[in-house]
Amino acid sequence: MNFDELFSLKGKTALVTGAAYGIGFAIAEALAAAGADIAFCCRSKEHLKKALDGYAADGISARGFICDVTDEAQVAKMLEEIGSVDILVNNAGIIKRIPMTDMSAAEFKEVIDTDLTAPFIVSKAVIPGMIERGGGKIINICSMMSELGRETVSAYASAKGGLKMLTKNIASEYGKYNIQCNGIGPGYIATPQTAPLREPLPDGSRHPFDSFIISKTPAGRWGTPEDLYGAAVFLASKASDFVNGQILYVDGGILAYIGRQPD
Ligand code: NAP
Ligand code: GCO
Numbered sequence: 001m002n003f004d005e006l007f008s009l010k011g012k013t014a015l016v017t018g019a020a021y022g023i024g025f026a027i028a029e030a031l032a033a034a035g036a037d038i039a040f041c042c043r044s045k046e047h048l049k050k051a052l053d054g055y056a057a058d059g060i061s062a063r064g065f066i067c068d069v070t071d072e073a074q075v076a077k078m079l080e081e082i083g084s085v086d087i088l089v090n091n092a093g094i095i096k097r098i099p100m101t102d103m104s105a106a107e108f109k110e111v112i113d114t115d116l117t118a119p120f121i122v123s124k125a126v127i128p129g130m131i132e133r134g135g136g137k138i139i140n141i142c143s144m145m146s147e148l149g150r151e152t153v154s155a156y157a158s159a160k161g162g163l164k165m166l167t168k169n170i171a172s173e174y175g176k177y178n179i180q181c182n183g184i185g186p187g188y189i190a191t192p193q194t195a196p197l198r199e200p201l202p203d204g205s206r207h208p209f210d211s212f213i214i215s216k217t218p219a220g221r222w223g224t225p226e227d228l229y230g231a232a233v234f235l236a237s238k239a240s241d242f243v244n245g246q247i248l249y250v251d252g253g254i255l256a257y258i259g260r261q262p263d
Pocket of ligand 2: 095
């Protein structure tokens with residue numbers, strides 16, 4: 001057994017959607033460190049430029065594209081420019097924290113379009129090429145909300161629960177072509193998406209949600225994007241060739257824990 005070969009991504013092209021910063025950026029760093037060539041996309045030109053500078057500072061020559069993954073035509077154009085994709089990470093995502101009865105159907109749909117329909121759009125576009133080349137890896141970035149609900153995140157939880165099932169369905173439908181489709185379910189990770197939940201209150205005290213998450217997490221802390229390095233490389237590499245349709249929760253133990261008893 002050659003350990004390096006098991007995890008090596010040399011000669012592979014990885015597309016990470018929404019990898020200008022946050023979790024996507026860290027996953028792209030990890031895949032690059034394992035040898036993959038990186039392509040990524042985001043919507044904003046400013047984010048794209050900053051990200052390219054960030055990758056260059058890491059010594060990674062990533063190819064960056066402006067592409068809104070909810071738009072099939074933009075996705076097709078980007079994929080034409082990239083060429084073949086061996087590893088797809090459906091990471092781009094948004095959240096809207098609005099009580100369900102105050103949320104408009106348009107707001108609900110925008111979250112579903114980004115967090116569920118876009119992974120469908122990008123996956124269906126890369127799968128035929130993967131079949132032609134004898135296989136591929138698809139990693140969908142799921143969530144605690146693939147399993148749990150909470151106030152204000154009805155659209156997000158619906159999308160991430162759906163993404164878990166899209167993952168299992170891609171595995172079921174295309175596993176025979178040596179395509180492995182798995183999910184990573186990050187716990188609460190410190191990124192711009194969760195920044196409003198960690199902002200200190202005007203009196204300088206800790207945001208109640210911040211304290212709540214720390215008490216709910218056996219690890220006793222928020223995760224960092226770097227906590228996802230290992231799971232991403234595993235699910236992108238040969239090491240996971242017989243793992244299909246699974247969601248690997250990287251959550252510091254949240255889903256295993258009933259919660260702290262009252263003092
Ligand atoms: P983030 O900090 O908000 O970053 C989101 C990234 O996606 C940015 O690069 C953004 O760039 C891009 N993006 C958003 N919509 C896009 C679209 N339609 N097309 C292309 N790119 C798009 O989010 P994050 O916290 O890193 O989260 C990344 C993924 O992990 C999301 O799917 C999120 O739901 C999931 N997740 C996050 C956490 C957490 O605690 N942070 C936990 C579990 C799961 P532009 O704005 O330039 O497009
Ligand atoms: C929220 C958060 C979460 C996280 C993450 C948890 O408001 O509850 O934003 O949904 O981002 O997806 O895994």
